[in-house]
Amino acid sequence: MTAGAYDPVLFDLDGTVIDSVALIRESHRHAVRTVLGEELSDERLVANVGRPLIDQMRTFSEERADELYRVYRVWNHANTAALLRAYDGMEELLVELRAAGRRLGIITSKTRDAVDLAWRSLPLEHLFDVIITADDSDRHKPDPAPITLALERLGMPAERACYVGDSPFDLRAGKAAGMDAIGVTWGFFARELLSPETPDAICDTSDELRGILLGRP
Numbered sequence: 001m002t003a004g005a006y007d008p009v010l011f012d013l014d015g016t017v018i019d020s021v022a023l024i025r026e027s028h029r030h031a032v033r034t035v036l037g038e039e040l041s042d043e044r045l046v047a048n049v050g051r052p053l054i055d056q057m058r059t060f061s062e063e064r065a066d067e068l069y070r071v072y073r074v075w076n077h078a079n080t081a082a083l084l085r086a087y088d089g090m091e092e093l094l095v096e097l098r099a100a101g102r103r104l105g106i107i108t109s110k111t112r113d114a115v116d117l118a119w120r121s122l123p124l125e126h127l128f129d130v131i132i133t134a135d136d137s138d139r140h141k142p143d144p145a146p147i148t149l150a151l152e153r154l155g156m157p158a159e160r161a162c163y164v165g166d167s168p169f170d171l172r173a174g175k176a177a178g179m180d181a182i183g184v185t186w187g188f189f190a191r192e193l194l195s196p197e198t199p200d201a202i203c204d205t206s207d208e209l210r211g212i213l214l215g216r217p
Contacts, residue, residue: 006180008103008129008156009213010147012165013110014049015187017090018122023083024049024188027076031068032060049188050167052109052140077117084121087186089206093213094127100214105130105150107163107173109140130154142169144177151177162200164209171197182212 014020028045032038040060048056057068097104105128108115112133119125130153132146139145151158163174166187171194174181183194183202194202203209 005215006102006160006162006213008105008151008154008161009097010105010107010150010161010163010174010179012050012163012167012170012187013106013108013115013118015166015189016164016170016184017087017094017106017124018118019085019087019186020083020118021046021188022085023076023080026083027072027079028056030075031057031072034071035064035068036061046188050109050141050165050169052134053111055140073114077114080117081121084118086122087206089210091124091127093206093210094124096210096214098127102213103129103154103156105132105154107132107141107146107150109134111135141167142172142176144173147173147177147179162213164213166194168193168197171199182209184209 011017014024025042025046032040048059053072054065054069057065057072060068094104110133112135115131115133130150132150134140137146137149147163151161158178162180162182163170163177164182164184165171166184167189171181171183180200183199185191185202185204191202201212203212
């Protein structure tokens with residue numbers, strides 16, 4: 001796809017549009033420490049961010065996943081306002097995309113209540129035409145079903161669309177949905193973990209992403 005021609009532009013949420021890295025990492029740390037009595041590395045704690053939360057908990061303990069899930073959510077929701085941050089330039093980019101007539105969407109593995117909580121701290125919801133959460137689909141990234149659902153609700157084809165995300169799961173889902181997949185490195189996963197997914201582009205800054213999505217610096 002020619003730079004600047006993408007429409008709609010679909011985004012992952014955590015680690016892409018909002019800086020929830022510290023919030024999610026420390027929520028994992030609290031749950032694993034409280035339920036399992038274990039101390040894990042940062043890399044291990046966030047290795048599966050981008051998949052549904054219960055699936056992430058199962059990687060720590062299949063038998064105690066439900067308990068881990070409950071403990072995580074209580075701590076996460078109590079600390080969202082304190083730890084959630086905005087990414088430099090992202091709100092401005094979203095506003096520019098809307099001004100250019102682009103349709104925008106969020107496809108996230110968060111549950112709807114967690115997304116609504118995030119919007120209370122960072123009120124960006126009004127910038128998006130469609131928001132797909134874990135509650136909207138029985139299948140989840142890296143399966144393309146949630147992205148396909150977003151396209152259906154927008155009434156737009158995949159051929160001109162792109163999906164922007166920070167995880168290998170995002171890139172696999174975007175490609176499987178038949179659209180260009182763009183990786184960003186300011187979230188949970190470094191460039192060396194995104195490159196093997198052969199994304200159509202990898203961006204290190206919001207200015208680089210602007211150049212791809214709008215065809216100008």
